[in-house]
Amino acid sequence: xxxxxxxxxxxxxxxxxxxxxxxxxxxxxxxxxxxxxxxxxxxxxxxxxxxxxxxxxxxxxxxxxxxxxxxxxxxxxxxxxxxxxxxxxxxxxxxxxxxxxxxxxxxxxxxxxxxxxxxxxxxxxxxxxxxx
Amino acid sequence: xxxxxxxxxxxxxxxxxxxxxxxxxxxxxxxxxxxxxxxxxxxxxxxxxxxxxxxxxxxxxxxxxxxxxxxxxxxxxxxxxxxxxxxxxxxxxxxxxxxxxxxxxxxxxxxxxxxxxxxxxxxxxxxxxxxx
Amino acid sequence: xxxxxxxxxxxxxxxxxxxxxxxxxxxxxxxxxxxxxxxxxxxxxxxxxxxxxxxxxxxxxxxxxxxxxxxxxxxxxxxxxxxxxxxxxxxxxxxxxxxxxxxxxxxxxxxxxxxxxxxxxxxxxxxxxxxx
Amino acid sequence: xxxxxxxxxxxxxxxxxxxxxxxxxxxxxxxxxxxxxxxxxxxxxxxxxxxxxxxxxxxxxxxxxxxxxxxxxxxxxxxxxxxxxxxxxxxxxxxxxxxxxxxxxxxxxxxxxxxxxxxxxxxxxxxxxxxx
Amino acid sequence: xxxxxxxxxxxxxxxxxxxxxxxxxxxxxxxxxxxxxxxxxxxxxxxxxxxxxxxxxxxxxxxxxxxxxxxxxxxxxxxxxxxxxxxxxxxxxxxxxxxxxxxxxxxxxxxxxxxxxxxxxxxxxxxxxxxx
Amino acid sequence: xxxxxxxxxxxxxxxxxxxxxxxxxxxxxxxxxxxxxxxxxxxxxxxxxxxxxxxxxxxxxxxxxxxxxxxxxxxxxxxxxxxxxxxxxxxxxxxxxxxxxxxxxxxxxxxxxxxxxxxxxxxxxxxxxxxx
Numbered sequence: 001x002x003x004x005x006x007x008x009x010x011x012x013x014x015x016x017x018x019x020x021x022x023x024x025x026x027x028x029x030x031x032x033x034x035x036x037x038x039x040x041x042x043x044x045x046x047x048x049x050x051x052x053x054x055x056x057x058x059x060x061x062x063x064x065x066x067x068x069x070x071x072x073x074x075x076x077x078x079x080x081x082x083x084x085x086x087x088x089x090x091x092x093x094x095x096x097x098x099x100x101x102x103x104x105x106x107x108x109x110x111x112x113x114x115x116x117x118x119x120x121x122x123x124x125x126x127x128x129x130x131x132x
Numbered sequence: 133x134x135x136x137x138x139x140x141x142x143x144x145x146x147x148x149x150x151x152x153x154x155x156x157x158x159x160x161x162x163x164x165x166x167x168x169x170x171x172x173x174x175x176x177x178x179x180x181x182x183x184x185x186x187x188x189x190x191x192x193x194x195x196x197x198x199x200x201x202x203x204x205x206x207x208x209x210x211x212x213x214x215x216x217x218x219x220x221x222x223x224x225x226x227x228x229x230x231x232x233x234x235x236x237x238x239x240x241x242x243x244x245x246x247x248x249x250x251x252x253x254x255x256x257x258x259x260x261x262x263x264x
Numbered sequence: 265x266x267x268x269x270x271x272x273x274x275x276x277x278x279x280x281x282x283x284x285x286x287x288x289x290x291x292x293x294x295x296x297x298x299x300x301x302x303x304x305x306x307x308x309x310x311x312x313x314x315x316x317x318x319x320x321x322x323x324x325x326x327x328x329x330x331x332x333x334x335x336x337x338x339x340x341x342x343x344x345x346x347x348x349x350x351x352x353x354x355x356x357x358x359x360x361x362x363x364x365x366x367x368x369x370x371x372x373x374x375x376x377x378x379x380x381x382x383x384x385x386x387x388x389x390x391x392x393x394x395x396x
Numbered sequence: 397x398x399x400x401x402x403x404x405x406x407x408x409x410x411x412x413x414x415x416x417x418x419x420x421x422x423x424x425x426x427x428x429x430x431x432x433x434x435x436x437x438x439x440x441x442x443x444x445x446x447x448x449x450x451x452x453x454x455x456x457x458x459x460x461x462x463x464x465x466x467x468x469x470x471x472x473x474x475x476x477x478x479x480x481x482x483x484x485x486x487x488x489x490x491x492x493x494x495x496x497x498x499x500x501x502x503x504x505x506x507x508x509x510x511x512x513x514x515x516x517x518x519x520x521x522x523x524x525x526x527x528x
Numbered sequence: 529x530x531x532x533x534x535x536x537x538x539x540x541x542x543x544x545x546x547x548x549x550x551x552x553x554x555x556x557x558x559x560x561x562x563x564x565x566x567x568x569x570x571x572x573x574x575x576x577x578x579x580x581x582x583x584x585x586x587x588x589x590x591x592x593x594x595x596x597x598x599x600x601x602x603x604x605x606x607x608x609x610x611x612x613x614x615x616x617x618x619x620x621x622x623x624x625x626x627x628x629x630x631x632x633x634x635x636x637x638x639x640x641x642x643x644x645x646x647x648x649x650x651x652x653x654x655x656x657x658x659x660x
Numbered sequence: 661x662x663x664x665x666x667x668x669x670x671x672x673x674x675x676x677x678x679x680x681x682x683x684x685x686x687x688x689x690x691x692x693x694x695x696x697x698x699x700x701x702x703x704x705x706x707x708x709x710x711x712x713x714x715x716x717x718x719x720x721x722x723x724x725x726x727x728x729x730x731x732x733x734x735x736x737x738x739x740x741x742x743x744x745x746x747x748x749x750x751x752x753x754x755x756x757x758x759x760x761x762x763x764x765x766x767x768x769x770x771x772x773x774x775x776x777x778x779x780x781x782x783x784x785x786x787x788x789x790x791x792x
Binding site: 561563567569573584585588589590595598599601602603605606609610615616625627628630631634635638640641642643645646647649650653654656657 | 716764
């Protein structure tokens with residue numbers, strides 16, 4: 001049996017279908033990404049993960065585009081191919097232009113570089129940045 | 133000799149002082165973070181890194197606050213203590229409120245979780261996310 | 265010349281064959297995974313790595329299944345595609361059911377999330393967790 | 397204002413107190429770890445994270461000890477100091493002996509090594525491990 | 529529109545062509561790797577990245593081969609498939625033999641293992657290794 | 661009981677003392693680092709790890725200094741504080757000058773940056789870098 005077999009809507013249980021329906025309604029689309037169809041093999045994980053993602057990605061103090069770009073920044077840092085592909089697409093749908101993408105990549109690259117310079121040079125935290 | 137001895141302004145060469153001066157002028161502050169004082173042990177790395185950071189962090193298609201939050205997202209993902217402390221401070225200075233910080237952390241945490249679900253379930257990239 | 269050319273049993277030196285034989289005997293199988301055939305390009309690494317893996321993966325205070333699931337947890341966290349595929353298969357062979365896999369993924373995902381919340385919120389270690 | 401100021405029970409809002417109460421009741425203890433007191437700065441994250449952790453860490457197909465050891469495996473791989481300290485303590489409380497800890501570390505170390513050998517040697521996934 | 533469309537020399541702007549020309553001249557080759565053709569979508573990132581790579585990879589206190597092997601060590605640790613492939617090729621071009629590659633992989637693997645043993649056992653830094 | 665209690669020579673079993681003796685003889689020193697004293701809590705891990713480190717770090721196709729610098733490169737990439745401190749000291753002992761350290765850090769930083777640019781731009785591997 002394949003590890004990542006996808007649960008399509010037709011074969012899904014009512015519990016899984018309810019999540020798929022909410023995903024499509026929330027995102028105003030008529031398709032469900034492979035990610036959800038894969039984790040649907042465990043309905044509890046599907047439900048909990050969707051619940052959390054829905055709550056977290058709703059625009060609040062940060063708008064939808066900023067949130068999607070942060071998602072891309074993390075995914076690129078972790079080298080997660082699937083997540084880079086899917087969240088770059090989501091960020092573009094949320095309004096990310098070519099220039100925004102270029103600056104996002106530049107910051108992510110630079111941060112990954114200076115993270116290592118800071119640890120390699122064993123830099124002590126400045127007094128004023130210390131936690132109280 | 134200590135690995136991370138910091139180069140203070142007073143002891144710095146003219147080349148290093150010029151970079152410190154530009155950092156303080158650009159950031160409208162009268163102090164230089166330990167990070168710069170540490171990598172100043174190698175003036176070439178100091179100059180090149182500052183040049184790149186200055187160019188990349190200048191507001192463009194993305195504003196200063198968004199860029200600093202992306203920096204925090206990468207630093208948290210990489211577990212770089214120094215960078216989390218210094219860039220969280222920088223993000224607050226650029227206008228990050230408590231609510232923004234809370235949402236930033238929520239997205240970073242969630243992205244790190246779903247990055248692993250995607251790879252653990254070995255999810256195939258959806259046709260429409262594929263690169264041409 | 266290809267980087268990952270695999271050393272098949274037929275072309276292998278006696279030293280490499282001896283390791284292949286021990287792998288197949290220990291694992292009660294008649295095939296050797298690509299991983300071993302790839303690192304066999306360096307017989308010293310092949311021998312040392314197999315020796316260590318054999319010693320470490322032998323059931324002891326932890327049983328074979330638990331050890332394989334820990335291997336999967338690390339591989340997923342590191343986003344190592346090959347290792348996720350091979351160790352998920354090994355864990356299933358050792359008795360991992362669909363429910364166990366689902367719970368394993370849920371814990372791995374959650375741990376990756378809270379690891380970042382802990383560092384992002386710069387949480388100090390509780391006194392009672394401190395090392396003496 | 398300090399980044400990681402902890403929200404103590406006495407100063408907590410009713411919403412936060414309710415989570416603290418549930419944590420203490422579920423874990424049969426009279427104290428709440430710094431992790432929860434730190435993320436309590438954002439009650440929504442506190443509630444959602446506790447909800448997920450509670451659901452995921454409940455014994456099911458995997459027992460409590462196995463789940464805590466997987467948590468440690470991920471935290472060690474990610475080099476999260478706080479999480480290593482707190483989850484090692486939790487694993488010991490759940491029954492992890494010195495021998496189990498020793499074997500856990502050995503597997504985690506080995507997996508991190510072979511993850512890199514697999515990617516460095518660019519090993520192709522074996523046909524029989526491929527996802528359908 | 530594809531995310532990673534490559535900018536070929538023929539379609540490139542004069543600014544991008546100038547960088548391509550310098551890459552080919554510096555590396556004494558008549559082709560430009562996909563990496564550069566991909567980031568050329570953002571000429572500023574192309575120029576800055578090439579400038580930095582050129583400056584950093586020039587033989588100095590460390591020779592070209594040592595620098596390329598360090599590049600491979602980082603790329604393998606980060607599990608970056610593209611970078612492993614391209615920098616392994618570059619290291620071979622700079623003189624890396626099969627034996628050197630084998631020892632490089634062995635050190636990278638071992639370092640990734642002991643990094644986790646050190647953090648998992650929560651080892652305190654020895655007095656004499658402390659930074660002044 | 662503390663997690664990382666160190667096993668000093670005086671209290672060590674004959675099996676552990678034999679490893680300590682070999683470490684000191686091999687490294688021509690009269691002290692044993694905390695790392696070994698910590699993992700000595702599990703004599704099997706101590707013996708196996710020392711055996712592997714000794715075999716791998718012996719000068720061969722790569723000299724001792726190059727191997728130590730590769731160790732530092734991995735440790736910095738993984739943000740392992742203990743390992744950065746101890747292997748930077750070991751590299752200096754093996755002959756790493758300030759200039760070499762500076763160039764090592766520059767390469768490690770740059771590689772961490774371009775690793776992310778490569779994955780973020782989803783660069784396809786060039787035909788000639790492909791594995792056969």
